[in-house]
Amino acid sequence: MSEEKHDPKEKLLDAAESLFACKGFDEVSIRELAAAADVNVAAVNYHFQGKENLFHEVIIRRFVVQRDRSLEALEKVLGSTKEKPNVASVVRALVEENLKGTLSVPTSGSFMTLLAREMHSQHGHSSTAFFREMVMPVFQAYSTALLQVRPSLQQEQISWIMASIIGQIHHFVTRWHKKKFLPEDGDDFKIMVQVFPALGQPLEEYIQLVADHITAFSMAAIDSLYPEVVE
Amino acid sequence: MSEEKHDPKEKLLDAAESLFACKGFDEVSIRELAAAADVNVAAVNYHFQGKENLFHEVIIRRFVVQRDRSLEALEKVLGSTKEKPNVASVVRALVEENLKGTLSVPTSGSFMTLLAREMHSQHGHSSTAFFREMVMPVFQAYSTALLQVRPSLQQEQISWIMASIIGQIHHFVTRWHKKKFLPEDGDDFKIMVQVFPALGQPLEEYIQLVADHITAFSMAAIDSLYPEVVE
DNA sequence: AGCAATATCAAACAAGTGTTTAACTTTCGC
């Protein structure tokens, strides 16, 4: 019944994705990876020429699907014939797709954190290529979409808006992730849920609540600060 | 002229604060710390009983001043007799004080990151105590202040608002920090500044621009979503 | 079948880690 992989390269990628996501790069040893993937320790270096490289490929593999889903969601909104796309629908797509993409994948709540490391790394790969191919396309696409649905917006205003929205998304993703790795009967857990009740909900509901809030909050700000100009 | 410290305990704390802030916990070795502080390697263990503990004390030392400054700023707003405190002034205090506190200290742009590690750490100290004594008081104080200046707000609405504001703050802090460690003539640097022009400004101006934006953005949202009820 | 090329493996490697030791020096109360 189980579709067990036999390709050690993929077994390693899977194990690495899960382990890196919940422990971070430095906290995972090659021996740990090899054990989890049920391969020899040398396999990492044989197939990926080093731990850093394996990490890099894990990141790429995930962000390619994330990027494509985000772009796809936007196209769906813009191409919709039955209802004219507006600012709210673009914002909603951005928010929802990012929340789902980073939270719904069971193994990896913390790819925001991993991404941060990848972009930050002085050592290792140039983050430029990654940034240009993974982050920028999405950013650009949504920026031009916003301009399209509200032409009165200026480029710099869009930068600010996007930053505020993305900042909120990251924050709510991080909150969930933080909660996720807490013991449910511990003090920390109780305090977090008490301070922020939405964390008590199941993931699906949490995503919807957060998406609703960010969209509403941001739309209210946008409409108030940069109202639509009626000709 | 120079006020050189001779207490190795403080020399270590200073060196550690700077090194941890720009390289992260794992990337700094005890030998590196000792060299930077110009003390023997054994000093870390003699004075702090381990690296983890030193890190912890560094965090505490910084966040105590950060917390107190935040609370002080709020009291100043609430206690002002010449102008009645309102939502905008509370929000502005929260935003500005956090931006200044995390960005203005020259050594440490990345204490947000360090904090994340501290709160996240499965190993090491219980994050509960830290959370309760460093984060909660500020959160609570500003929450009740918001309730005070706009009584129509409900507790849960305040949670959402605070989360959105803090998320934005973190994000803009992170952006600056990311830029800070980039070579000014590199591609990454150019792209970042191009995508987000405010990063081209000096720190002081950046802080003001960001504080203005977050305050305006959030206030627009708050006033639109939860307008003041006039009796 | 046979022979490369490829893949896997246990074992070893070199370098770095945090920490401890035991000898030495300084400090400070009396």
Place this chain on the structure above:
DNA sequence: GCGAAAGTTAAACACTTGTTTGATATTGCT
């Protein structure tokens, strides 16, 4: 000024890290 406590030191310790080795097994091609 003596002696005990506190502080400092270089060296060693025990351990983990990522990586490489050379032998062994497997594969794919003619």
